[in-house]
Amino acid sequence: MIQVKVFDYEHEKDLEKDMNHFLSKMDEKKIVDIKYHIAALNEEVDEQIYCFSAMVVYRK
Numbered sequence: 769m770i771q772v773k774v775f776d777y778e779h780e781k782d783l784e785k786d787m788n789h790f791l792s793k794m795d796e797k798k799i800v801d802i803k804y805h806i807a808a809l810n811e812e813v814d815e816q817i818y819c820f821s822a823m824v825v826y827r828k
Contacts, residue, residue, distance in 0.1 A: 770800065771828045776821040783820045790824065800825040 773790060777783040791799070807819040 769828045771826055773824045773826070774821065775823070776819065778818060778820070780818075780820045783822060787822060787824070794826060798827045800827060 775783055775786055775790075777786070802825070803823045805819075805821045807821075809817045809819075811817060
């Protein structure tokens with residue numbers, strides 16, 4: 769059975785920490801793919817907001 773785990777953070781270090789924790793518990797052979805995405809939004813007050821997200825596709 770194919771499963772997904774989605775991660776979404778404002779800071780890349782938080783994403784990295786949580787993904788590494790999740791992946792450390794997995795058998796590498798079960799990982800199918802990892803997708804990574806960054807989005808940036810510039811608010812009207814000139815504040816840059818980032819969204820770092822990733823999706824792990826794996827076999828259960």
